[in-house]
Each structure stands twice: as structure tokens, then as C-alpha cells.
Amino acid sequence: MSYFDKINEEAKDKWEQKGEDVGTNRGNRVWTGVFIIIVGMMAMLKSFDLPLPAWIFSWQMLLIGVGVFIGLRHSFQRGGWFILIIIGAAFLANEYFLETSIRKHLWPAVLILMGLVFILRPKKSTCAMRWRRKEYKALARQSAGTSWYDASTQRVDEENFIDSTSVFGSTKKIVLSKNFQGGDVVTVFGGSEINLSQADIQEKATLEVTAIFGGATLIIPSNWMLKSEAVSIFGGIQDKRALPSININSGKTLILRGTVLFGGIDIKSY
Structure with a gap:
């Protein structure tokens, strides 16, 4: 491979990495905008005094919405979003949907479920996994003939x-x-x-x-x-x-x- 080919390949790698960063940042802004729009629409519906269930505008639903928002931001690869949804859903069910005889079993079940989440959640950092995917791409590029690129320098x-x-x-x-x-x-x-x-x-x-x-x-x-x-x-x-x-x-x-x-x-x- 000539010197100019190496320069072109290096520039291409930088642009690909920059494109991934820009795409991630844009995606985060999109989800943030969608979340704000949904909150605004809910507030507008409430201002019209429409005959909607009270639980839709409850603080429990806000917790669930925040949990879904965090999950979308992180491709549902983190534990925080799930905990928020579980807590919000538990309080929501306890106040609006469950009978008195069933409520006493709710929180023990929630604790068991949250414990299982911590036990079964992936041990490795999702950040490190993303960097490993970039490293694998580098190795694939190297095996394709760009032997000048040393993927080992991208240690994770x-x-x-x-x-x-x-x-x-x-x-x-x-x-x-x-x-x-x-x-x-x-x-x-x-x-x-x-x-x-x-x-x-x-x-x-x-x-x-x-x-x-x-x-x-x-x-x-x-x-x-x-x-x-x-x-x-x-x-x-x-x-x-x-x-x-x-x-x-x-x-x-x-x-x-x-x-x-x-x-x-x-x-x-x-």
C-alpha cells in the first residue's frame, strides 16, 4: 500500500469515527426532543379538561416516562431505566388498580424482581463493549489488507x-x-x-x-x-x-x- 493510500484510509477512519459521534449526539437530541413534546402534549390534554383517567397525569406515569426515556437513550442496555419503570408501575398499580388483598404482596414481588435485575444484568461495561466493537472493525480492516493499521493500540x-x-x-x-x-x-x-x-x-x-x-x-x-x-x-x-x-x-x-x-x-x- 502506498503512502497516499495510507493517508486516505486514515482520513476515512477519522471521518467514520466522527460520523458515529455526530450520529450518537443527534440521536440523543432527537430522543430529548420527543420526550419534551410528549410531556407538552400531556399537559395540553390536561388543560382541555378531557374525560381522561387520572392515573395518566400522575407522578407515577412521569417516573415510567423518564424510565422509558433513559432506556431509549441507552438502547435499553442499562439498569437504571428498568428500575424507574418498575418503581413507577408498582406505585401506579398500588394506588389505582390493585385490590387491597393483593397490595400486601406487591412490594415483596418488586424487591424480588429488582434483585433478579442486579443478578442477571451484564457485568461488563456497555462503554467498553462499544469500544470493543470499534476495535473489531479495526481488526477486520487490518485483515482486509491494511496491515499498516495497528489495532492493538486501541487497547480496551x-x-x-x-x-x-x-x-x-x-x-x-x-x-x-x-x-x-x-x-x-x-x-x-x-x-x-x-x-x-x-x-x-x-x-x-x-x-x-x-x-x-x-x-x-x-x-x-x-x-x-x-x-x-x-x-x-x-x-x-x-x-x-x-x-x-x-x-x-x-x-x-x-x-x-x-x-x-x-x-x-x-x-x-x-
């Missing part, structure tokens, strides 16, 4: 990713990886603190944060650049780092994606 380790879900609770995690590549953080009616102050990245890492009726705090090294692509709806994303820290250009960029709905994300540095 579980410790290089973070996968955190907080539902009606709080989570604190410290990342020590020197090759941090990104992850997923979901916070619903709770809080998360992700400490990356002792971590390091190689050029770029992508962290997706979903904060719904909750908050997330990200503690990052002072020499990292932050590029926020997250969508904030009735919430906020605040970069509370000192100005000198923000202006440092180390070539290390943390891309922040996700959705903030009635919640907040704070970025800090020590």
Missing part, C-alpha cells in the same frame, strides 16, 4: 471506563485510570460525584451524563479542556473551575454529552 480495559447509575440515592466514584476513555453516568432523583482528578486521558474522552431530578458533580484535572455538548432542560450545567485552569491547553479534552432535566451538573477542579 474495563478500568478505563466508568458506568454509574444512581436512582433515589447517591454515588461517589474515584477514577484512577491513566488512559480514561469515557463512560456513562445516570442520576435520577439522586446524586453522583465522579472524581477524575487523579485520572488522565490520551487526547480525548467522552463522558455521557443523564441527570433527571438529580445532580452530578464532576471533578476533573485543572489542565483538561471541557467541551460541553449536553442538552439542559429546566436545569443547568455550571463550570465552577477557576479561569486560569480553563485557559490551559494541554491537548486533553473531555467531551461532555447527555441530558439534564430538572437537575444540574457541576464541574470542579482542585
Whole structure:
């Protein structure tokens, strides 16, 4: 393979990766927009005083809707969406549908179901699995004749990713990886603190944060650049780092994606 062929192939790889990132970001915005439209339509129906069941406009249905929204955002590969749907459905059934004699069996059944979810959920991080799929594509491209491409450089380790879900609770995690590549953080009616102050990245890492009726705090090294692509709806994303820290250009960029709905994300540095 000639030098120019290698350059063209490398450029093609970069464009493919960029296309995947853009497609993911656009998909997240689409689902966020759909969720807002549905909430608006429900509010409009309620304002018309139509003879609709009261449970449709209940807080339990809001929990179920948020669970479905998170599931769609993550292709139903995370546990947080399922827990929200189960809790919302349990409260909904308990208040509107179940007879008194059956209600006493509801919560034990819910606890058993949630326990099974934690036992049977995949152990490996979905983030690492996505990176492995990219690595397999690289290996396939290499076997097709592009031997100049060294797929081994795209090493994937579980410790290089973070996968955190907080539902009606709080989570604190410290990342020590020197090759941090990104992850997923979901916070619903709770809080998360992700400490990356002792971590390091190689050029770029992508962290997706979903904060719904909750908050997330990200503690990052002072020499990292932050590029926020997250969508904030009735919430906020605040970069509370000192100005000198923000202006440092180390070539290390943390891309922040996700959705903030009635919640907040704070970025800090020590």
C-alpha cells in the first residue's frame, strides 16, 4: 500500500469515527426532543379538561416516562431505566388498580424482581463493549489488507471506563485510570460525584451524563479542556473551575454529552 493510500484510509477512519459521534449526539437530541413534546402534549390534554383517567397525569406515569426515556437513550442496555419503570408501575398499580388483598404482596414481588435485575444484568461495561466493537472493525480492516493499521493500540480495559447509575440515592466514584476513555453516568432523583482528578486521558474522552431530578458533580484535572455538548432542560450545567485552569491547553479534552432535566451538573477542579 502506498503512502497516499495510507493517508486516505486514515482520513476515512477519522471521518467514520466522527460520523458515529455526530450520529450518537443527534440521536440523543432527537430522543430529548420527543420526550419534551410528549410531556407538552400531556399537559395540553390536561388543560382541555378531557374525560381522561387520572392515573395518566400522575407522578407515577412521569417516573415510567423518564424510565422509558433513559432506556431509549441507552438502547435499553442499562439498569437504571428498568428500575424507574418498575418503581413507577408498582406505585401506579398500588394506588389505582390493585385490590387491597393483593397490595400486601406487591412490594415483596418488586424487591424480588429488582434483585433478579442486579443478578442477571451484564457485568461488563456497555462503554467498553462499544469500544470493543470499534476495535473489531479495526481488526477486520487490518485483515482486509491494511496491515499498516495497528489495532492493538486501541487497547480496551474495563478500568478505563466508568458506568454509574444512581436512582433515589447517591454515588461517589474515584477514577484512577491513566488512559480514561469515557463512560456513562445516570442520576435520577439522586446524586453522583465522579472524581477524575487523579485520572488522565490520551487526547480525548467522552463522558455521557443523564441527570433527571438529580445532580452530578464532576471533578476533573485543572489542565483538561471541557467541551460541553449536553442538552439542559429546566436545569443547568455550571463550570465552577477557576479561569486560569480553563485557559490551559494541554491537548486533553473531555467531551461532555447527555441530558439534564430538572437537575444540574457541576464541574470542579482542585
